Amino acid sequence: MMTTNQPKSIPTDTPFDFGEHRFYFGKEIVELSDSTSLRNDFKALHRKMNEDGYLFIRGFHPRQDVEAAAHWTLKSIAERGGIKQDSPIKDGIINEANRTFSFFRQTEVAHAKPILDVVDSQRTMQFYEEFLGGPVITFDKRWLRCMAKGGHNHFHYDSVYVGRGTQNRYTMWSALTDIDLENGPLVICLGSHQHNHLKSTYGATDMDRDLTDAVFSTDPREMVEKFGFTLATAHFQPGDVIIFGLYMMHSSAPNRSDRYRISIDTRYQLASDEKDDRFFFREDGTWLGNFYNKDVTYKPMSKLRQEWGLE
Numbered sequence: 001m002m003t004t005n006q007p008k009s010i011p012t013d014t015p016f017d018f019g020e021h022r023f024y025f026g027k028e029i030v031e032l033s034d035s036t037s038l039r040n041d042f043k044a045l046h047r048k049m050n051e052d053g054y055l056f057i058r059g060f061h062p063r064q065d066v067e068a069a070a071h072w073t074l075k076s077i078a079e080r081g082g083i084k085q086d087s088p089i090k091d092g093i094i095n096e097a098n099r100t101f102s103f104f105r106q107t108e109v110a111h112a113k114p115i116l117d118v119v120d121s122q123r124t125m126q127f128y129e130e131f132l133g134g135p136v137i138t139f140d141k142r143w144l145r146c147m148a149k150g151g152h153n154h155f156h157y158d159s160v161y162v163g164r165g166t167q168n169r170y171t172m173w174s175a176l177t178d179i180d181l182e183n184g185p186l187v188i189c190l191g192s193h194q195h196n197h198l199k200s201t202y203g204a205t206d207m208d209r210d211l212t213d214a215v216f217s218t219d220p221r222e223m224v225e226k227f228g229f230t231l232a233t234a235h236f237q238p239g240d241v242i243i244f245g246l247y248m249m250h251s252s253a254p255n256r257s258d259r260y261r262i263s264i265d266t267r268y269q270l271a272s273d274e275k276d277d278r279f280f281f282r283e284d285g286t287w288l289g290n291f292y293n294k295d296v297t298y299k300p301m302s303k304l305r306q307e308w309g310l311e
């Protein structure tokens with residue numbers, strides 16, 4: 001099922017179903033630009049990051065490690081009754097309950113050795129040390145996402161959720177399973193890292209400080225037509241990653257298959273830079289996280305967008 005061959009490039013006019021919307025490759029959506037060959041050329045990686053706002057690196061994590069992480073996660077799902085009866089756990093087939101599992105605070109799953117062997121590996125940390133130019137840290141919170149059928153995300157900048165402290169922070173989204181176009185791939189909006197108006201309004205909000213809705217849009221069509229972005233995605237294989245900064249608009253399409261779509265997103269920055277304290281362990285062994293204000297209402301995005309002239 002899992003091949004080590006690189007997927008063929010996606011032909012022009014290939015349809016991409018994003019919820020109820022359909023986009024065609026070549027115009028409204030394109031394949032991510034592949035920086036795999038630059039893996040050890042940090043000068044070139046910086047140039048690429050500055051220009052494109054992201055790096056797409058295939059096989060960033062060793063295949064064996066990623067398979068172990070995926071299998072560990074699927075076993076955890078199986079123990080919680082998510083895998084179809086009499087089907088091999090490693091196939092990751094979703095059962096009738098169709099439950100999405102977000103292992104965020106379940107550190108017994110998300111911080112287990114097979115997971116940290118991928119996202120905290122010496123290889124990974126060394127990459128960021130070289131990329132950032134000094135000792136690095138990663139958030140204690142890791143976002144291990146296991147999406148059932150229909151599971152997906154909405155368009156956002158990470159700045160709104162994880163943007164306190166230094167702005168020199170990177171998200172790495174790692175595919176742990178094979179994620180083709182119908183399995184809910186990550187989708188980014190090309191050029192959104194250079195949209196100054198969006199960055200200085202929506203991008204400057206801190207959802208927990210400002211009590212503002214964090215999702216910018218649930219509608220991929222408007223990202224294309226109203227904001228003029230070209231979407232970009234790929235057929236991801238286990239171990240492929242996208243790395244981007246705090247101001248890159250992204251979402252994921254709904255998983256249309258009956259197989260769990262598993263990814264993990266993690267954050268890296270210089271150890272000497274200011275942290276976002278919400279995502280590091282406190283004395284009680286938990287982190288604060290987002291949405292820590294209780295009994296509050298968040299200002300609706302529709303209202304905010306009116307104020308920003310982004311409606």
Ligand SMILES: O=C(O)CCC(=O)C(=O)O
Pocket residue numbers: 145152153158171172173186250251252263264265266
């Ligand atoms: O995997 C997803 O659907 C969302 C990932 C995400 O928002 C991120 O990596 O920052």
Ligand SMILES: [Fe+2]
Pocket residue numbers: 156157158250
């Ligand atoms: Fe995100």
